[in-house]
Each structure stands twice: as structure tokens, then as C-alpha cells.
Amino acid sequence: MLSVENNELLTRTGSGTPMGQLLRRYWVPALLSEEVAEPQCAPVRLTLMGESLVVFRTADGRLGALEEHCAHRQASLYYGRNESEESRDGQCGLRCVYHGWKYGIDGRCIDMPNEPATSKFKEHIRIRSYPVAERGDMIWIYLGPSRDIPALPDLEWAVIPETHRYLSKRLQRSNFAQAMEGGIDSSHVSFLHSDARLWNPDWTHAKDSTRDHLTDDGSPKFFVEPTDYGMLIGARRNAVDGQYYWRITQWLMPWYNLVARDGDGPITAHAWVPIDDENCWAFSITYNPDKALTKEQTDHYRHGGSVHAQVLADGSYLPTRNSDNDYLIDRTLQKTVSFTGIRGIAIQDVAMQESMGRVVDRTKEHLGSSDAAVIAARKRLLAEARALAEDATVAPSGLDPASQRVRSASAILPRDVSWVDATAESRQAAQRHYQPS
Amino acid sequence: MLSVENNELLTRTGSGTPMGQLLRRYWVPALLSEEVAEPQCAPVRLTLMGESLVVFRTADGRLGALEEHCAHRQASLYYGRNESEESRDGQCGLRCVYHGWKYGIDGRCIDMPNEPATSKFKEHIRIRSYPVAERGDMIWIYLGPSRDIPALPDLEWAVIPETHRYLSKRLQRSNFAQAMEGGIDSSHVSFLHSDARLWNPDWTHAKDSTRDHLTDDGSPKFFVEPTDYGMLIGARRNAVDGQYYWRITQWLMPWYNLVARDGDGPITAHAWVPIDDENCWAFSITYNPDKALTKEQTDHYRHGGSVHAQVLADGSYLPTRNSDNDYLIDRTLQKTVSFTGIRGIAIQDVAMQESMGRVVDRTKEHLGSSDAAVIAARKRLLAEARALAEDATVAPSGLDPASQRVRSASAILPRDVSWVDATAESRQAAQRHYQPS
Amino acid sequence: MLSVENNELLTRTGSGTPMGQLLRRYWVPALLSEEVAEPQCAPVRLTLMGESLVVFRTADGRLGALEEHCAHRQASLYYGRNESEESRDGQCGLRCVYHGWKYGIDGRCIDMPNEPATSKFKEHIRIRSYPVAERGDMIWIYLGPSRDIPALPDLEWAVIPETHRYLSKRLQRSNFAQAMEGGIDSSHVSFLHSDARLWNPDWTHAKDSTRDHLTDDGSPKFFVEPTDYGMLIGARRNAVDGQYYWRITQWLMPWYNLVARDGDGPITAHAWVPIDDENCWAFSITYNPDKALTKEQTDHYRHGGSVHAQVLADGSYLPTRNSDNDYLIDRTLQKTVSFTGIRGIAIQDVAMQESMGRVVDRTKEHLGSSDAAVIAARKRLLAEARALAEDATVAPSGLDPASQRVRSASAILPRDVSWVDATAESRQAAQRHYQPS
Structure with missing residues (x-):
């Protein structure tokens, strides 16, 4: 939980606020x-x-x-x-x-x-x-x-050929921080998105065992490694044969996530951008650093598949399934093949995050061990906002493009192997994508 | 009229308010x-x-x-x-x-x-x-x-066989108190509901003279008897042959009304429940303690007859005739067969009570002799809220189920007969409906 | 620009405000x-x-x-x-x-x-x-x-035969002052309404040269003559042969405009009336003091021609082209025959004035030489509101009906001729319209 003061500090982004000042230092x-x-x-x-x-x-x-x-x-x-x-x-x-x-x-x-x-x-x-x-x-x-003015971000999805990525955008009617926290917290995947195979063609191609690990072990242990660009987050689940299944996500200052990558499949990225303190833009990107997405994939994304959402045609970017219609929750579906009865991964996230209220009251929450990464990200943001408010010459972290050239990953590893070391190579973005500066 | 302070005290029901504390002591x-x-x-x-x-x-x-x-x-x-x-x-x-x-x-x-x-x-x-x-x-x-926690209310409509009652619910976009005051004040029936025969099949069966008394004498004299459960209210009108026509309604703490009963016809009850300080639920119940309602009756209620209202099909319980469409007031009807031009008793009430503003400013009102019961109910609620705020161990009134076993009534009586004594028997709910405690 | 204090003073019209007190002294x-x-x-x-x-x-x-x-x-x-x-x-x-x-x-x-x-x-x-x-x-x-209570205004459009005028009304979702300022400022006509021939049949009959002057010289020099009734405003543009083209508008206390008249064509008048501080009524009047309007003219006005607007049929008087639909701006039209792509003179005005915000923040504006009349009108209103607030016995200006019997005008004059003198006669309303008092 946060104090009232810290909740305000985390969520208020107007030009006169400490968090607003920090966020304004990034593109x-x-x-x-x-x-x-x-x-x-x-x-x-x-x-x-x-x-x-x-x-x-x-x-x-x-x-x-x-x-x-x-x-x-x-x-x-x-x-x-x-x-x-x-x-x-x-x-x-x-x-x-x-x-x-x-x-x-x-x-x-x-x-x-x-x-x-x-x-x-x-x-x-x-x-x-x-x-x-x-x-x-x-x-x-x-x-x-x-x-x-910093250099433009060197996020890998932004520098690969356009054929390799798919972008979408939606309006979320909540503060940006609670949306971003959903992206940092990968433990909800075992529950909220436990029907993900229904919505994600990429996971249809993934090994069944991957999804099974998520369902079989819903209480991952979180490990957080602070980095220059933000945080490297390992979520450890038990796997077969006494091994560990690691889902490794990235959080990049100040509002980017990379969802854990399954094998060499596409990577999912998000950016959560404050419109005002009660609304944010959710940008969602699916990309494959190594090859073009197929038409089948992009067609699926365009129709609300994977982490993408269908939006109204009126230019508002409000999802067609939204709080005005209770996200078209299907209670029969909820009793049968879907944990939630809500269609689509993105909309499942939106439903939860908007249902907390426009700005969630974090004084009422009760965080558990799976919230370790959320807690760490908040601390980082609050500390950097406070430091900058005290001394405007302090350099915010995560502004070095070279540090941003990372990927998410996942791995099944023996118990005694370091997840950080073992995944170091797979977490590096391909150098070929970056121009010499 | 009320002072600003008393108007606030009467109408604010949040958990930190005196009225909110009082109301929370009731089911x-x-x-x-x-x-x-x-x-x-x-x-x-x-x-x-x-x-x-x-x-x-x-x-x-x-x-x-x-x-x-x-x-x-x-x-x-x-x-x-x-x-x-x-x-x-x-x-x-x-x-x-x-x-x-x-x-x-x-x-x-x-x-x-x-x-x-x-x-x-x-x-x-x-x-x-x-x-x-x-x-x-x-x-x-x-x-x-x-x-x-008190015992559940022993309201007669709640304990009779389900075949004997009809319940409906609607959203009213006003504070609960001004809605409830409409239920306490039976003098408006002579005006606002003077076309009631058009909407109420029960009154079609009632003697014509009943309605005529209401129309012929629009200035009833009110008599209020405080009781354990709330108030017994007698509204006295002049009738033929020098007699008095008495409409006897009940107000039960803290938000129940029983509309005066015509003969041995169905009884109408209401409950006015604060949603927040600017909206309330109006529950309306028509019941006959002695026999099942007919299909003709319940069909009529279902279509907005008597005190019931047709509501939107979107789950909001907002009446189809509401402030957004001026209650579909029909000015031609208003000039001919209807005093108001508004169709339906419930909607006539809603139109008046919502038109006062979400929370009526009682500093501006001018109460007359026919408002005696409204004044008494306010005083009772204000006094009990204040008493409880000063001493949380004070027991609010009206919590004894045995006291709640009452009915409304009406009677034509000679001038020298006590309305309280003469209607005592007819105001008792049937003992057969109550289980031994 | 105005200070925050003066902006509040100019725009707040509740019964307890100085401007509200001033405006309440007028019909x-x-x-x-x-x-x-x-x-x-x-x-x-x-x-x-x-x-x-x-x-x-x-x-x-x-x-x-x-x-x-x-x-x-x-x-x-x-x-x-x-x-x-x-x-x-x-x-x-x-x-x-x-x-x-x-x-x-x-x-x-x-x-x-x-x-x-x-x-x-x-x-x-x-x-x-x-x-x-x-x-x-x-x-x-x-x-x-x-x-x-003053005498009723002797505005000429209000006293001529009804056949000679056409009135319309629309709801504007902004403070009255920024709407009225649009009426005082005739310099925007050269830009915002530069496609006026498309919407105004009256101007089709006017000499082409009139419109050409407006388009050819977009930077009129303003001359303001304070009067008993308000202000006489001359906007001077360069014309052919070294002459001046004068557009002469009237502002009558406290909320009336007369748009510059083209030749002996119809005159356009407006009244801007505060509903509350964030909404106003715009009344628009086209009248010809000398003859009846033709059916062709009134038909055109009824369909949103000239300064009139088509409004919704729901009784709200909100224009059909409004901020909810971005005034149906047509970006193709904007690139071709229309400066704005917004259809209709009235809607062009509304779009600009509403887009400033409900109450424009005048601390941010940068006024130029063509805003001289706007500045003068503000000063007059602020001064009169302050004077009345200090001494309630002060008589506001512009209340004498005889002084209100004026018209707008336009003229092409040699450089050395006084615009005030030369147009004095044409600016007099016809005495035949006024009853002896």
C-alpha cells in the first residue's frame, strides 16, 4: 500500500507536479x-x-x-x-x-x-x-x-523494419500508473489471462507446456534486478523435472513494458501515457525482431487478438468493449471456457484496471509476494520524482539509448542456474537494428 | 422550512454523517x-x-x-x-x-x-x-x-404469501428524503393524482365516492400520532351527511410508508432508500393481506399501473418517462382529462420530486397545515439522528418487529368518533402472518 | 489581455456579481x-x-x-x-x-x-x-x-413591421462575453467568413467589390467613437482609387451588435444573453427597415443561411453542427473553396468562440490593432460594472430609447472625408418606426 501522499505523488502528472516534471524529461x-x-x-x-x-x-x-x-x-x-x-x-x-x-x-x-x-x-x-x-x-x-532533450528511445520495436511490428492504441479510462502496474505484474497472467489461447494465435504456436506452467503454478516468486534503464524482472514458477520456469519481463523508464517472450515468438511491448490524471493512452506493440509478421498475425491483431483491442470508429480510440457496456462480459462463458467471460486479453486488463476507479486508492490495497516488481517500480518512480523535485539538475535514469536495447525472455532452467546469466544473451536486442550514433 | 444546517442533517447519509449513522441501524x-x-x-x-x-x-x-x-x-x-x-x-x-x-x-x-x-x-x-x-x-x-443488528422488519407485505404481493423498483434521481416526504404527505393525492382512476385499476373497483371525497375536499386537516414504529397519520376531509372521511397512512422508521387503504382493497407500501445523497431507490409494493392478487392486477402493475412504473430495459431501473424527456408530459391531456398530463401515479410523483432539484433547498419552502405530517417526520428523524450522534448507545425507535405489524386504513366516521379508536382493529396486521419468535 | 480579476469581472453574471448587477439593469x-x-x-x-x-x-x-x-x-x-x-x-x-x-x-x-x-x-x-x-x-x-425599470429598447429591428425582419435563436456553449466580442470584432470577417458568398444570399446581391475589399485588405484600422448607447465602430480598409472602404458597426449596451450594412441591403443584428457563465443565447436578426424580406430570403435564413443556424429539433436550440461533431468540418472543402471548411457563418463563429473554452482565459491572449473595439467594449463594461458596484444609484448608460435608434452602415469615401459625418444620416433609424413617447 501507499500513503495518501505517495499515491498522489505517483499519479499526478500535471506540469506543476514532481511526477509530471519527471515524466516530461522523456520522449x-x-x-x-x-x-x-x-x-x-x-x-x-x-x-x-x-x-x-x-x-x-x-x-x-x-x-x-x-x-x-x-x-x-x-x-x-x-x-x-x-x-x-x-x-x-x-x-x-x-x-x-x-x-x-x-x-x-x-x-x-x-x-x-x-x-x-x-x-x-x-x-x-x-x-x-x-x-x-x-x-x-x-x-x-x-x-x-x-x-x-534526450536522444530518441532505442526501443527495439521502434527500429526494426516496419514489416516486423504491429502497433495499436486504445484509450483507457484510468490513471496511467495502475495501467502500467498491470504490465509490470506478470502474475495475473495465470488468472486473468488463463484463457489466453482463445485470443492469442501466437500462443497457439507456443509449446503447450508453456501455458501449462502458467496455469499449474499461479504463485510465481519474483526477482527484481534494478538496471540503468529500469528493471529486469524474473518470475519463477515450478516446472517439470524439478526445473524452474522463468518468465522474464522488462520495465523501462518511465512507462514501457516488455511482456515475457515465449521462445522465439513475437514480443509484446506496451507504453502507458498519461492523457490527464484520469485517462491514459495504451499503446500495444507486437513485434518479431527477426522476421516479418505474417498477414494471419496482423489480421488477428487488427480484430482484437492478442493484446490488441478493437476500438470505436469515432476517433476516440475507446474500445468497443468498455465500461459503459461492462466489457460485454459473458457470464456463461465465464462458467465454461473462460476464467473471466471477458473476450480478449487487452479488454481483460482494462476491465480490471478501470474497475479500481479512475485513480485507485492504494491506501486500501494489500500487496503480496507476487507484487514485488510493482512495489519496486513505484519506489523507483517516487524516488526519482522526489530527487528531481529537490534538484532539477539530477539526471533521470533510463535516458541512455544504448541501455534500452533489450528484450524480454523466458526459459526453463535447472534450479542452480542463474536466470540473469543464463538469459543474458537472449535479452540483448540485435545490434544490427541500431545505427552507429 | 428547515435551516441550512437541518437540511444537511436530514439529507446527508454518508457513513460519517449523523443521518447516515441512524439509517445504518436499520435493515x-x-x-x-x-x-x-x-x-x-x-x-x-x-x-x-x-x-x-x-x-x-x-x-x-x-x-x-x-x-x-x-x-x-x-x-x-x-x-x-x-x-x-x-x-x-x-x-x-x-x-x-x-x-x-x-x-x-x-x-x-x-x-x-x-x-x-x-x-x-x-x-x-x-x-x-x-x-x-x-x-x-x-x-x-x-x-x-x-x-x-436488529431483527428483520415484520412488515406485513414481507411476510404474506408471495401470491398476495407485487413489488417493483425504480431509480429516482433525487435525495431519498424528498421522495419519502411525498409518501408521507397524502394531501397531494387530491391534486397530483386526481386523475388516478385513469392509472389505478384498484380504484376503479373502489367506490366512486372515495375518489370524490379526495377531489371535493382538497384541504385535509392532518392529525399525527407518534408511535413506537413511527407515526400514525390521519388526514380528515369533509364527507357527505356531515361526516368525516379519514385517510389513515402509516410512516414507519426510517423510510417506509403505507398509503391509505381504500376499503378492503390492496394496500400500497413504499420504501425510499438512499443510493447516495442525490439518488434513491423507490420500492413500491401492492399487496392484499387476505387474498392473492389477480393476474389482471399484476399485469396492470407490470405495465406501470397504480404506483408502479415502467423502467428501461438496461438494468438501470430508470423509468422510461424521466427527466430527460420531461416525463413525456402531454399538454393536451393536461388540458382535458388529467390534472398533470403526466401518465401514471409513480411518474407524477417523480416529476414533482425530481423537479425540486437533486436535494431540495428546504430553506425556501413555505409549509402549510397539510404539511403537518411531513414536519413531524422530519423532526423525528432529526431528533433521533442528533440523539444517536451524541450517544451511540441510544436505541433508535421502530426496531421492534412486533410494533411494525400495522396497516393503513380509511374510514367515513361521524364527527364525534375518534379516528384512532375506530380504526384500531383495521390497522392491525393479521397475526396469522407472523411466526412466533 | 485581461488580468485574472478583470476576466472574472467581465464574465461572471450571477446575481451577486458586479457584472450581473449591471446586466440586470437592462431588459x-x-x-x-x-x-x-x-x-x-x-x-x-x-x-x-x-x-x-x-x-x-x-x-x-x-x-x-x-x-x-x-x-x-x-x-x-x-x-x-x-x-x-x-x-x-x-x-x-x-x-x-x-x-x-x-x-x-x-x-x-x-x-x-x-x-x-x-x-x-x-x-x-x-x-x-x-x-x-x-x-x-x-x-x-x-x-x-x-x-x-427602464423603457423597452427602441432597437429598430424590434419596432419595424414583422414582415421586415427574421429572428433566430441558438444555444452557444460559451460565456456570453467571448460571443459578443466576436460580434464587435469585424476584422475576422476577412478570414473566418471569407467564403461568406457561399452562405449569404444577401451578399450575392451586394456588389462584388464589397467582398473584394474585405478579402483584399484583411488589416482594417479601427476607430471607436464612444456614444450614449455604446460605441460606434469604424473599420477602415483600403479601396480602389485611393479611397477608403469603411465598415461601420454598432455596439449597444450591454449585449447588442449591428453588423456593418452593405449598401441598402438587410441589416444583421445580434443579442448575446448569458444563460449562466458557461452558456449563452445568441439571437440573430436580419431586417430591412424599408421593405419586407422576400420568401427566398427567409427560406434561406431558415435553412441556416447568412448568420442563422439550423438547430436541433429537441427544443435545446443547439445547432445541428456543434462541438460534439466538430461542427462537421469538411477538410476537403477547407482545402478548396472555403477558408474554414465549416458550413455557415454562424457555425464558423461558434466553432471559434467555443473552441476557446467555456470561459476564455484572457490572460493568455495577445491583442493587436484590430482588437481596438473589443478592448474598448471591455473597458466600458468593466468601468460601468465597477461604478455601479461602488454606488448603486449610478445610472448605467444606454438606457435612453431615443439613443438606440441607430443603424450600421458602410461607405467608400475619399480619404479626407470624416466617416462619422459622412455616414451620420445613413446611421439614423427611420423616425417613422417610433411612436411618440
Whole structure:
């Protein structure tokens, strides 16, 4: 459990909060590339940690991320015109349709047609622009101090060929921390997702014994190894012949998970991004570092298979199965082939995490031995947020791209073998994916 | 009118409030039995006086009422599995689907499969369980201190054969007190329900003169007799031949009404239960202590006749005619055969009580002589809440089942006859309905 | 920009606020006459500056405006009966359907049928009634102190024959001040409404050169002349042959605009009325002082042409194109024939003004030279609100009907000609429209 104070510290991400300050030191996975796919596309509205932005791709293909409102009278630039160089001022940029003020991707006002041609007023106008980048079919935005912009994350899924990965996004109506804790805690897989074979084609290919270990031993012992990038987490279950079955997940600062990998199958990754303190984006990525995903796989993901969810077609990214309809829980299914009666791994997670309340009251929880990794991640985040609040020059951890080149794993090992040593090689991302810096 | 302070005292029912403490000393009519009809049914979510619960019937037929959230990580037990003795732990209970913690109806954790088999952790885990009982096709829950659990109410409608009663339930979007005051105040019947013959088949059978008295004399004089169980209320109207027409209603602590009975026709009862301070459940019961209701009668009630309301099919119990659609008021009907243009007695009441605002501002009201019973009920509740807040050992009134065995009545009496004496016999519930204690 | 304090002062209109006190000294355009067209019509609910009212027309044709709730138990009089002289008390009035209390248009309780016939209680009961009047197909209500009721406004559109005007009403989900500022600021016309010919048949008839001036010179210079009634505003643009093109709008205290008139075409007027601090009514009037509007014109307005908007059929007056559907912005249209891609002048305004937030944060704005009139109007309102708050006997400006008899105008003038002098005659409303007082 956490004190009221620590629960607030962990969950509040506004610009004036310690956790908000810490999180702003990292690049934020913000949009799927497909949302701003075309040059001169319609601007996209976006809220990140309580800040309202518009994101757009200029006619000449550059990305812009600006504060949402025009400096003049605060009309939303979402309704703005994404203009090309053929416009009256000869530049690419976003023009407010109220009085025509136009901004470049650096936030500078580049045209102010409702002022006299001789006016210098526009030179004094600059709205906030955010560094924005594209990598791995993802748009990344940086909301922190400009003197401290880190390198883009070298997460393996973001640097492999696009044929090797599948990304999806959904809106979760809860604080980001309780969503992320679900990703850190692999013990719930034995229960909440015990019907996973129904939803995950990847596991159909996995050895049956893998799933059996999960079902047979629901009380893994957790081992947590702090690392530069975050934490390496080993969940040890009993296996046949007196061996141990190890599920090895990764948590990367400040909001990334890698689910334990089964054999050489695809790896599942997540990113949990605060929209505000009561909502978050869940990005889910399935990738195979070594080969392209098959059409069968991506078709399945697109229909809500594995960790992906089908979402409404209204642009909200709210799953079709959501709290408004009790996730379409099927009580007959729950009595027969499914532990939960809820269809789909992602939705099973959402149902649990949203049912805790928008911001779970951690003063009421009772953590057990399988929560060791959750406890460690909280401690890490709270300590780093406090340290940064006390001294703004402290460097947050996990910002070195080289340290992020890791994978999750799993292994069946004799009892006397070190899980860390034995899986060291398989946890290394392939060097071929990374450009020399 | 009430002071701001007294209005707050009357209407706030959270666990920390004086009224909340008083109301928690009584069994709460909480659900219709049909909502948890089958053994091993799906759990039902429920909020009572601001507290969130799940209610379920075990595979072996017992009832459970638990706080909604799992002690582990606060996931909702609403999505839980209602498991039988054939489960791995051999016991009936409700299992959280996040990590598998399972609870018996006493709130004790009886299985914790994500902890090692040797762990004693589960012995320290107990969530709040509430005493729960079934009587009269109603599920009753007790939210108060365990040392003070009273006997179940001996309301006549709850102990007669089920063929003799009809129950319905609806959501009212107002504080419980203003709903209940509508039940105490029988003077509005002459106005709001002056078209009652259109909606009430029972009154079609009643003598026309009964309704005529109500219409002919709209200013009854109220007489209130405090009783052990609450209040006996006589509303005196002028009748033919210099006699008095008496409508005699009952108010039983802390939230029950019996509408005045017409002759030996069915009796109407209500219970007004706080969900939170801005919503309440209205339970309505029509019963005949002496004989079974006819199919014609129950069909009529089912379609919103008499005091019953048709509700939406989405499980919300919100009436189909509600504030979102102005109760489908028909202004043409209002100008012709109906005083209100609102169809149905229940909806007429709801429209008035909800239109006052979620919590009516009683500092603005102007009470007249026909509000004597409302005033007396408020005083009783306020006094008992204050007394209990000052001394938690004070026994609230109306907890003796023997005192609750009463009926409502009506009578036409000569002027010099005591209404209390003359109706004493008809106000006694039939002793045959009560088991020797 | 405004300070936080001044922004609050400008936008808060509750009865206890300085701006609320100032605005209450003026007649409020409150309803279209058609909403209470028939004698003995259904009452209409209405909120003005946070106060809830019911408005109705009696059986004998008089108008009533009462506080919404019955003095007895606070049930809403919206559900009340609008009774004629044929009722039991022989008077016209509004009767609460809960217990039958009935009120005359002066707010006095004229019947209290649930009290004994001998009771004098009703003589002590009077709810708040508001002076109400009808002029120009509009219902006007006065919410201020009764000793200071001004004469009804002599706005020209309200006194011309009804054939000469068209009124519409829509709900805007923003504070009234930012809506009104859009009406004062004519510089946005060159941008936001640069596609106006698509939506405005009146402008199709106007000389093409008029629109060209607007498009050719987007940076008008503003000249503001304070007047008794408010402000005369001249926006000067460069025109052909070294002349100036003047668009001359009027702002009348406290919430009226007249859009610059093109030639002798119809004039557009607006009134912006606070519902509460986050919503306002926008009344839009197109009128021709000299002749009847054609059926072609009124048909066009009815379908959302010119400054009018199509609204939902549910009685909410919310436009069909609203923030819930992003005003049905058409991004293809935005790239081709329309600057905004938003269909209709009114909706273009709404989109901008609502996108600023319910109450725009004026501490963040950056005003330029084209905002001179907006700045002046704010200063006037703030100064008058402060003066009245300090001394309640101060007379607000703009209350003299004679001063309100003005029109907007436009003109192409040589550079050395005074716009004020040159347009003086065309800005006078026709005296024939005004009755001798």
C-alpha cells in the first residue's frame, strides 16, 4: 500500500507536479504515425499530461506539435488550415481560421494578415512548440525543458523494419500508473489471462507446456534486478523435472513494458501515457525482431487478438468493449471456457484496471509476494520524482539509448542456474537494428 | 422550512454523517429477490448510502453482500466468479478474476492462489461483509455496527404469501428524503393524482365516492400520532351527511410508508432508500393481506399501473418517462382529462420530486397545515439522528418487529368518533402472518 | 489581455456579481415570441444569468415570468397548469400540479386549495415575478431592481413591421462575453467568413467589390467613437482609387451588435444573453427597415443561411453542427473553396468562440490593432460594472430609447472625408418606426 501522499505523488502528472516534471524529461509516444500520415493532413488534437496540443504534418513532410490555442484570442488551432508554401506567405504552417494568424512548426508567428503590412507585432508572437519526431510508426513528442532533450528511445520495436511490428492504441479510462502496474505484474497472467489461447494465435504456436506452467503454478516468486534503464524482472514458477520456469519481463523508464517472450515468438511491448490524471493512452506493440509478421498475425491483431483491442470508429480510440457496456462480459462463458467471460486479453486488463476507479486508492490495497516488481517500480518512480523535485539538475535514469536495447525472455532452467546469466544473451536486442550514433 | 444546517442533517447519509449513522441501524431493503434469483448467479453491483457493494447468491443458495473491491489491488468483485464447492478450494465464494483471490460470504479470503501454498497471508485478509437476508421477495442488507443488528422488519407485505404481493423498483434521481416526504404527505393525492382512476385499476373497483371525497375536499386537516414504529397519520376531509372521511397512512422508521387503504382493497407500501445523497431507490409494493392478487392486477402493475412504473430495459431501473424527456408530459391531456398530463401515479410523483432539484433547498419552502405530517417526520428523524450522534448507545425507535405489524386504513366516521379508536382493529396486521419468535 | 480579476469581472453574471448587477439593469431579450405564441400555452423553462424562470402567456393573452419553483415545496412550475378564468378561482394563472397552489403573473398566490377555505396563508405567499414584455417578435424580461425599470429598447429591428425582419435563436456553449466580442470584432470577417458568398444570399446581391475589399485588405484600422448607447465602430480598409472602404458597426449596451450594412441591403443584428457563465443565447436578426424580406430570403435564413443556424429539433436550440461533431468540418472543402471548411457563418463563429473554452482565459491572449473595439467594449463594461458596484444609484448608460435608434452602415469615401459625418444620416433609424413617447 501507499500513503495518501505517495499515491498522489505517483499519479499526478500535471506540469506543476514532481511526477509530471519527471515524466516530461522523456520522449512521449504520442500518436500512431498513421494519424498524421499525409503531408498537409488535418491537425490532430491531443492532450498529454494535461497539456493540450495540435500535431500536424506540413506540406513538405515535417512534423509540428504546437500548443492548441492561438496566441491572439485563444481559438483552437485544431480547426486551423495546414497550409503549404503556395500560401500567401510562402511558408508551410498552421493558420488559425479566426483572424488568420499562422504558425510555423517552431511556434513562431509567420503571418499576421489582420495587422498592417508594416507591423512588427508578429515578431513578438511565439506559441509553445514541442520537439516532435517519428520512429517506429510512432510520433514522439517531448514536453520537457529544451536544454535537456534526450536522444530518441532505442526501443527495439521502434527500429526494426516496419514489416516486423504491429502497433495499436486504445484509450483507457484510468490513471496511467495502475495501467502500467498491470504490465509490470506478470502474475495475473495465470488468472486473468488463463484463457489466453482463445485470443492469442501466437500462443497457439507456443509449446503447450508453456501455458501449462502458467496455469499449474499461479504463485510465481519474483526477482527484481534494478538496471540503468529500469528493471529486469524474473518470475519463477515450478516446472517439470524439478526445473524452474522463468518468465522474464522488462520495465523501462518511465512507462514501457516488455511482456515475457515465449521462445522465439513475437514480443509484446506496451507504453502507458498519461492523457490527464484520469485517462491514459495504451499503446500495444507486437513485434518479431527477426522476421516479418505474417498477414494471419496482423489480421488477428487488427480484430482484437492478442493484446490488441478493437476500438470505436469515432476517433476516440475507446474500445468497443468498455465500461459503459461492462466489457460485454459473458457470464456463461465465464462458467465454461473462460476464467473471466471477458473476450480478449487487452479488454481483460482494462476491465480490471478501470474497475479500481479512475485513480485507485492504494491506501486500501494489500500487496503480496507476487507484487514485488510493482512495489519496486513505484519506489523507483517516487524516488526519482522526489530527487528531481529537490534538484532539477539530477539526471533521470533510463535516458541512455544504448541501455534500452533489450528484450524480454523466458526459459526453463535447472534450479542452480542463474536466470540473469543464463538469459543474458537472449535479452540483448540485435545490434544490427541500431545505427552507429 | 428547515435551516441550512437541518437540511444537511436530514439529507446527508454518508457513513460519517449523523443521518447516515441512524439509517445504518436499520435493515435496508436493497434488491428485488429476482435480481439474485439463481444460485451461483452473476454478482450485482449496488451502492447504498454511498457505499459500494456486490451481492450474490452462492451455489449452495446462501446470500453474500461484500464491499465491492478486492483487498489485493482494488479490482471490482463485480466481474468476479461466483464459484461452487467444485472449485479448487472446495468452497462457495466470489473470486476476483485479476489474481484469483476468493472470498466467502463472511468476507474472509478463502483462497489466494497467487501466493505460495505455504503462505499464511490469506488469513489476514478479510473484506467487509454485510449481513444479508431475504424476506418478502426482497433482499435486505444491514450496514450498521455488528453488535446492534436488529431483527428483520415484520412488515406485513414481507411476510404474506408471495401470491398476495407485487413489488417493483425504480431509480429516482433525487435525495431519498424528498421522495419519502411525498409518501408521507397524502394531501397531494387530491391534486397530483386526481386523475388516478385513469392509472389505478384498484380504484376503479373502489367506490366512486372515495375518489370524490379526495377531489371535493382538497384541504385535509392532518392529525399525527407518534408511535413506537413511527407515526400514525390521519388526514380528515369533509364527507357527505356531515361526516368525516379519514385517510389513515402509516410512516414507519426510517423510510417506509403505507398509503391509505381504500376499503378492503390492496394496500400500497413504499420504501425510499438512499443510493447516495442525490439518488434513491423507490420500492413500491401492492399487496392484499387476505387474498392473492389477480393476474389482471399484476399485469396492470407490470405495465406501470397504480404506483408502479415502467423502467428501461438496461438494468438501470430508470423509468422510461424521466427527466430527460420531461416525463413525456402531454399538454393536451393536461388540458382535458388529467390534472398533470403526466401518465401514471409513480411518474407524477417523480416529476414533482425530481423537479425540486437533486436535494431540495428546504430553506425556501413555505409549509402549510397539510404539511403537518411531513414536519413531524422530519423532526423525528432529526431528533433521533442528533440523539444517536451524541450517544451511540441510544436505541433508535421502530426496531421492534412486533410494533411494525400495522396497516393503513380509511374510514367515513361521524364527527364525534375518534379516528384512532375506530380504526384500531383495521390497522392491525393479521397475526396469522407472523411466526412466533 | 485581461488580468485574472478583470476576466472574472467581465464574465461572471450571477446575481451577486458586479457584472450581473449591471446586466440586470437592462431588459433581457429572453425568448422568441413563437415560444409562447398561444394564450394558455405550455410554460417555458428558462435560465437567465443563473436564475431559473418559467414564462407563459395567460388565457387572456398576458405574459407572465415567474421564478421556476413553487413557494410551497419547490416543485417546478414548468409542469404547472396554465389555467384560464374558467378555473375554480376564476382567474388566469399558473397552478403547481403538486398541491395546487396557483400564481398570477404578479407572483401572488391566488389559490391554495390544499388549505382550508378560511385560511389566510395564501395572502402571505408571493414568488418572484419579473416584468415581461413583447416587442419585435421577442419576449423581454427584466431581472433588475423594480424601482429602476427602464423603457423597452427602441432597437429598430424590434419596432419595424414583422414582415421586415427574421429572428433566430441558438444555444452557444460559451460565456456570453467571448460571443459578443466576436460580434464587435469585424476584422475576422476577412478570414473566418471569407467564403461568406457561399452562405449569404444577401451578399450575392451586394456588389462584388464589397467582398473584394474585405478579402483584399484583411488589416482594417479601427476607430471607436464612444456614444450614449455604446460605441460606434469604424473599420477602415483600403479601396480602389485611393479611397477608403469603411465598415461601420454598432455596439449597444450591454449585449447588442449591428453588423456593418452593405449598401441598402438587410441589416444583421445580434443579442448575446448569458444563460449562466458557461452558456449563452445568441439571437440573430436580419431586417430591412424599408421593405419586407422576400420568401427566398427567409427560406434561406431558415435553412441556416447568412448568420442563422439550423438547430436541433429537441427544443435545446443547439445547432445541428456543434462541438460534439466538430461542427462537421469538411477538410476537403477547407482545402478548396472555403477558408474554414465549416458550413455557415454562424457555425464558423461558434466553432471559434467555443473552441476557446467555456470561459476564455484572457490572460493568455495577445491583442493587436484590430482588437481596438473589443478592448474598448471591455473597458466600458468593466468601468460601468465597477461604478455601479461602488454606488448603486449610478445610472448605467444606454438606457435612453431615443439613443438606440441607430443603424450600421458602410461607405467608400475619399480619404479626407470624416466617416462619422459622412455616414451620420445613413446611421439614423427611420423616425417613422417610433411612436411618440
